Amino acid sequence: SQQGEEDPQALSIQEGENATMNCSYKTSINNLQWYRQNSGRGLVHLILIRSNEREKHSGRLRVTLDTSKKSSSLLITASRAADTASYFCATVNWVSSPGTASKLTFGTGTRLQVTL
Amino acid sequence: KAGVTQTPRYLIKTRGQQVTLSCSPISGHRSVSWYQQTPGQGLQFLFEYFSETQRNKGNFPGRFSGRQFSNSRSEMNVSTLELGDSALYLCASSSGPGTSGSSDPKNIQYFGAGTRLSVL
Numbered sequence: 001s002q003q004g005e006e007d008p009q010a011l012s013i014q015e016g017e018n019a020t021m022n023c024s025y026k027t028s029i030n031n032l033q034w035y036r037q038n039s040g041r042g043l044v045h046l047i048l049i050r051s052n053e054r055e056k057h058s059g060r061l062r063v064t065l066d067t068s069k070k071s072s073s074l075l076i077t078a079s080r081a082a083d084t085a086s087y088f089c090a091t092v093n094w095v096s097s098p099g100t101a102s103k104l105t106f107g108t109g110t111r112l113q114v115t116l
Numbered sequence: 117k118a119g120v121t122q123t124p125r126y127l128i129k130t131r132g133q134q135v136t137l138s139c140s141p142i143s144g145h146r147s148v149s150w151y152q153q154t155p156g157q158g159l160q161f162l163f164e165y166f167s168e169t170q171r172n173k174g175n176f177p178g179r180f181s182g183r184q185f186s187n188s189r190s191e192m193n194v195s196t197l198e199l200g201d202s203a204l205y206l207c208a209s210s211s212g213p214g215t216s217g218s219s220d221p222k223n224i225q226y227f228g229a230g231t232r233l234s235v236l
Binding site: 031033035040041042043044045048088090092103104105106107108109 | 120149151153158159160161164172174204206208223224225226227228229230232
């Protein structure tokens, strides 16, 4: 079963604008990761944030985590057409899978369309 | 370094048949995980192997099985195929079970392009 929901399900913006995607999850976590998927192909890891961290940056990406609300957000600044893809949050919960950080529980995903 | 390779890329089978999918992880990676992606259920964890041992299994029926070889290559098998097994099957590898360090590269999974299975 999936860990949670992502919001919005779809987002359409113009190049140069910022894109914000939200993810909510249901159980306690050890870390939360964001992945990108282009056109039904494999996923690419973007960024990881630990449960005791509140914000991480990587290039044009900014991720926040609020464990009290069980939610995270991904901000892509100055979007480009090449950012068009589906974005998934994924959580790792060692309570259910001790030491097995490879088990990712994915959200439902946000489809981002960036137009010229 | 070559990425994660999955074969075949596309597969068409009929109900009742069985299928075997293959995954070659990144060189040096010892952990391989499998995921199923469908429009209705999204991305779901199937199982994970590390050093030829299944370490974790998702909530799938026994028709879904897998194994890992000594060279870390992995196969998954689905027997008695059903229409609902039509999906994109993704394999991911990592250098090992992750740790609490956020910069630990073992926490990052590298995905293959997937095998798209259609069951008719």
